[in-house]
Amino acid sequence: MNQVLPNFDDYTKLEIKTLRFLHSQATRRPFLKDLQTYTGPILKATISDVFAFNGYWDVVYNEAECRIFVGAIVNKHGNNIACASHYLAIAEGTYIPKRVLRKYHFDYVSEADPAGRLSHPYFHLQHAGELPPAMAGWGITDDHLKGLLPEISEPRIFFFPISLAIMINIALREFSSEETLKFSQTNEWRGVIKENEEKILGPYYNRCSTLIQDRRTCLFDHVYIS
Numbered sequence: 178m179n180q181v182l183p184n185f186d187d188y189t190k191l192e193i194k195t196l197r198f199l200h201s202q203a204t205r206r207p208f209l210k211d212l213q214t215y216t217g218p219i220l221k222a223t224i225s226d227v228f229a230f231n232g233y234w235d236v237v238y239n240e241a242e243c244r245i246f247v248g249a250i251v252n253k254h255g256n257n258i259a260c261a262s263h264y265l266a267i268a269e270g271t272y273i274p275k276r277v278l279r280k281y282h283f284d285y286v287s288e289a290d291p292a293g294r295l296s297h298p299y300f301h302l303q304h305a306g307e308l309p310p311a312m313a314g315w316g317i318t319d320d321h322l323k324g325l326l327p328e329i330s331e332p333r334i335f336f337f338p339i340s341l342a343i344m345i346n347i348a349l350r351e352f353s354s355e356e357t358l359k360f361s362q363t364n365e366w367r368g369v370i371k372e373n374e375e376k377i378l379g380p381y382y383n384r385c386s387t388l389i390q391d392r393r394t395c396l397f398d399h400v401y402i403s
Contacts, residue, residue, distance in 0.1 A: 178399045179287045179299045181380040182338060185253040188261075189228040191376060192249065195342040196220060196230065198369055206360055208234050226253040230341065231311030235271050236352045243278070244271045245348050246312055249341055254287070261285040263339050264309060265348055268317060277321045282306040283339035288402060297402045298335035300381070305329070335400040338381050342373040 182188060196216040203213035215232035231248035246266040252259045266280035282303040305325035308317060319327075346366075349357045360366055388396045 178381075178384060179402075181384050182258055182285065183376055184256045185228075185251070185258050186256070187376075188258060188340075189224050189251060191373065192228060192230070192251070192341050193220065193224070195340070195345075195369055195373070198365070199345075202360070202365075206356065208236070208354070208356055208360075211235065227251070231309065233315065236267075236354060236357075238267065238278075238352050241269050242271050243352070244268050244274070244315075245352060246280075246309075246315070246317075247341065247345055247348065248309055248311055249344075257287070258285065259287055263341065263344050264306070265344055266312065267352060268321065272316070274316050274321055277317060277325060280305050280322065280325060280327075283336060283344060284333075285338065286402065298333055298400050299402060300336050300338050300400070301333040302336040303330065303333050338377050340373050340377050342369050343377065346370050 183191070197220055199209055200213050200216040200220060203209040212232045212234050215230070219230050228251040229249065231246070233244050233246045236243050236245055244267070246268065247264070249261070249263045251261040261284065263283040264280065265283070266277055268277045269275040283300075284303060285300050286297050287299065305322065305327040307327060308319055308322055346361060349361045353361075385396060388394060388399055
């Protein structure tokens with residue numbers, strides 16, 4: 178199951194393509210203005226063995242001003258990906274955070290990752306997790322996170338592969354406004370999502386389908402590192 182992702186260069190090119198598109202839309206989409214501040218530098222950077230991005234935008238959720246945080250770090254091993262971690266979080270409060278309401282990690286751990294442990298699903302969803310340095314730099318502290326019990330790592334739930342585009346699209350739909358819904362339904366953004374579905378989700382679900390139809394094995398035999 179760890180053979181379904183593109184190689185490191187192709188994967189990071191897709192991530193950067195997403196960020197370049199979002200950067201170009203900020204003049205017409207005010208909610209992307211804050212995100213544009215953080216997309217700019219990475220579009221000028223040279224990616225070698227590590228790709229990293231962190232950003233945010235503000236929303237109104239349950240009649241409260243909130244901030245959506247997104248980020249990714251992808252590490253290279255040879256030509257492939259050793260490990261990748263994307264996070265999505267929402268905090269109540271913007272410039273002065275009150276608490277983190279939700280935070281999730283979408284992780285990929287390969288057998289080439291020295292930190293990999295038995296019983297890890299290659300692709301998994303994890304609740305809470307550690308506080309990313311970027312969020313700490315934006316005023317989020319461990320105290321804001323403690324209600325989510327970040328010290329508990331389990332369960333790690335096997336999940337489909339993720340990318341910035343797919344994760345941001347989830348956030349746009351889950352924490353939506355009239356503006357974000359209009360944006361998520363544009364042909365241009367749907368084209369970004371479609372390309373990510375084809376290159377990130379397609380190979381994964383094709384592999385799942387093959388394994389499910391093979392009566393000699395179970396899908397669960399292949400989603401965990403062993």
